[in-house]
Amino acid sequence: MSGWFHTALSAADLLGLFGHFLVLSLFAVGGAITTAPDMHRYVVAEHHWISDAQFTSSIAIAQAAPGPNVLFVATLGWSVAGPLGAIATMFGTLIPSTLLTLAVTRWGAKRKESRGMRAFTTGLTPLTIGLLVATGWLLAAPYATDRAHAIGAIALVAITVIVMVRTRISPMWLVGLGAIVGAFGWV
Amino acid sequence: MSAIASTPAEAPLAQPASPAELFFTFNRLALQGFGGVLAIAQHELVERQRWLTRQQFVEMLSLSQVLPGPNVVNLALMLGDHFFGWRGALASLGGMLLVPLVIVLALTAAYAEFSRIAVVAGALRGMGAVAAGLVIATAFRLMGTLRSNRLGPPLAAAFSVATFVMIALLHWPLVWVLAGLGSLAIALAWRRWR
Numbered sequence: 028m029s030g031w032f033h034t035a036l037s038a039a040d041l042l043g044l045f046g047h048f049l050v051l052s053l054f055a056v057g058g059a060i061t062t063a064p065d066m067h068r069y070v071v072a073e074h075h076w077i078s079d080a081q082f083t084s085s086i087a088i089a090q091a092a093p094g095p096n097v098l099f100v101a102t103l104g105w106s107v108a109g110p111l112g113a114i115a116t117m118f119g120t121l122i123p124s125t126l127l128t129l130a131v132t133r134w135g136a137k138r139k140e141s142r143g144m145r146a147f148t149t150g151l152t153p154l155t156i157g158l159l160v161a162t163g164w165l166l167a168a169p170y171a172t173d174r175a176h177a178i179g180a181i182a183l184v185a186i187t188v189i190v191m192v193r194t195r196i197s198p199m200w201l202v203g204l205g206a207i208v209g210a211f212g213w214v
Numbered sequence: 215m216s217a218i219a220s221t222p223a224e225a226p227l228a229q230p231a232s233p234a235e236l237f238f239t240f241n242r243l244a245l246q247g248f249g250g251v252l253a254i255a256q257h258e259l260v261e262r263q264r265w266l267t268r269q270q271f272v273e274m275l276s277l278s279q280v281l282p283g284p285n286v287v288n289l290a291l292m293l294g295d296h297f298f299g300w301r302g303a304l305a306s307l308g309g310m311l312l313v314p315l316v317i318v319l320a321l322t323a324a325y326a327e328f329s330r331i332a333v334v335a336g337a338l339r340g341m342g343a344v345a346a347g348l349v350i351a352t353a354f355r356l357m358g359t360l361r362s363n364r365l366g367p368p369l370a371a372a373f374s375v376a377t378f379v380m381i382a383l384l385h386w387p388l389v390w391v392l393a394g395l396g397s398l399a400i401a402l403a404w405r406r407w408r
Contacts, residue, residue, distance in 0.1 A: 052282060052283060053282050054282060055282045055283055055284070056279075056280065056281070056282050056388060056389050056392065057279065057285070057388035057389070057392075058283075058284050058285055059283070059284050061387075061388060061389075084325060085322070088318065088321050088322055088325055089318055090250075090342070091248070091321070091338045091341070091342070092248075092314065092317055092318040092321050093244065093245045093246065093247055093248055093314055093317060094244045094245070094247060094251065094310070094311070094313075094314025094315070094317065094318060095244060095247065095250070095251045095284055095286050095287060095310060095311070095314065096250050096251075096284070097284035097286075097287060098311070098314055098315060098318045101315055101318060101319060102318055102319065102322045105319055105322050106322070110319075113319060117315070120283075121283070121287070121307075123282070123283075124281065124282045124283025124284070124287075124288065125283065125287075125291060125303075125307070127281060127282065127283070128278070128281050128283060128288045128291050128292065129291060129295055129300070129303060131277070131281060132277070132291070132292045132295055132296075133295070135277065136296075142404065142407045143404070145364075145403070145407060146400050146401075146403040146404035146406075146407065147276075147277075147400055147403075148273045148276055148277065149363060149364045149365060149400075149403040149406070150365070150373075150396065150398075150399035150400035150401070150402065150403035150404075151276040151277075151279065151280065151392075151396055151399065151400065152272050152273065152276050152359060152360070152363060152370070153360060153363065153365065153370040153371070153372075153373035153374040153377070153399060154276070154279075154373055154374070154377045154391070154392065154395060154396055154399060155272060155275050155276045155279055155356075156272070156353050156356050156357055156359075156360065156374045156377075157373065157374035157375060157376065157377025157378040157381070158279065158377055158378075158381060158388075159252075159349055159350070159352055159353035159356070160350060160353045160374070160378050160382070161377065161378045161381035161382035162250075162349050162381075163346050163347070163348075163349035163350035163352075163353065164346075164350070164378070164382040165381075165382055166250075166342070166345060166346035166349060167343065167346035167347070167350075169342075170339065170342065170343045170346070176339070180339075180343045183340065183343045183344060183347065184343050184344075184346055184347040184350070185347070186347070187343075187344050187346075187347025187348060187350075187351060188347045188350050188351045188354065190351075191253075191257075191347070191348060191351030191352075191354075191355070192351050192354050192355060195257075195261050195262075197246070197257070198246060198253060198254055198257055198344075198348050199246050201344045201347070201348070202246070202248050202341050202344050202345070204340075204344065205337075205340035205341045205342075205343055205344030205345075206337040206338075206340050206341050207337075207340070208340045209336040209337045209338065209339045209340020209341065209343075210333045210334075210336050210337040210340065211336070212332075212336050213340075214336070214339050214340040214343050
């Protein structure tokens with residue numbers, strides 16, 4: 028548990044970490060994960076606060092845990108400097124994008140029926156749907172290319188898609204099915 | 215209340231009663247989201263609670279996509295703000311992040327112990343594969359909205375396919391795809407209104 032009493036970072040380092048994530052927040056179009064390469068550059072390559080392996084496992088833990096993927100930012104901060112690190116990275120990531128989102132939403136709401144806003148949402152909707160398929164594709168790729176388990180993994184993805192499109196059952200049941208099937212080593 | 219005003223035919227059927235309901239709904243959907251929350255959010259907000267139509271959901275998602283920050287977090291902020299202003303935005307945000315944050319930090323602390331167990335590693339793989347399927351299924355559910363897209367279904371579908379190819383197969387940066395292809399799509403859509 029290196030986290031709790033971690034004192035490797037000075038107050039100035041913590042402020043630097045916070046400031047860096049504040050800036051990255053505004054570049055995180057498509058989600059915080061798109062700025063992960065630059066986070067890696069900052070905390071691993073430049074400052075050597077954590078190792079490559081620690082960086083990767085921070086992201087893997089957040090993916091495996093329930094909740095939005097952005098929580099990998101908190102696990103990363105925790106690995107760097109414990110609870111204070113998690114606070115620095117999480118607030119740094121959320122404050123700018125939150126304020127901007129609220130400002131733009133309110134600005135856009137007043138112009139909802141304007142030609143510009145309608146063209147904007149009409150034009151971007153097809154891209155959003157294509158992007159969702161791409162995200163699913165990229166998430167599935169590591170499972171589908173692992174030879175030992177490819178057939179089971181592809182079947183599980185296909186079953187999930189069919190059940191979700193055809194029925195309205197809660198996705199929780201499928202996640203549970205995935206956990207059981209996976210625990211038996213079939214995926 | 216007009217943030218996502220819509221035609222009567224597709225008006226949402228229900229509304230949250232209070233910011234507290236927003237908090238607990240987002241908390242529940244966040245805790246169901248293994249490997250991402252988007253698929254669960256669509257299920258809970260559209261299919262179950264009926265606070266949004268599929269059309270409204272995909273429009274909000276499109277906007278949250280081009281804004282910096284996590285998409286589902288932006289979506290939660292927009293929905294919360296739409297129903298209860300900044301109190302709703304904070305309730306949605308807190309519901310989505312607080313409990314999962316505690317869990318993920320506890321897991322970080324315990325990681326060295328549990329990752330070595332084969333059954334746990336296998337279960338996580340299975341859940342990861344399902345998470346991928348959930349996202350693809352969400353896309354299929356929302357494809358129906360392209361039928362009423364003013365670009366026309368063939369052109370709209372072409373933009374979807376082009377986006378998929380550029381991101382998933384060519385690995386182009388999202389920012390460039392949105393700036394280039396997105397601008398083209400918006401410009402073409404602009405010409406459909408007079």
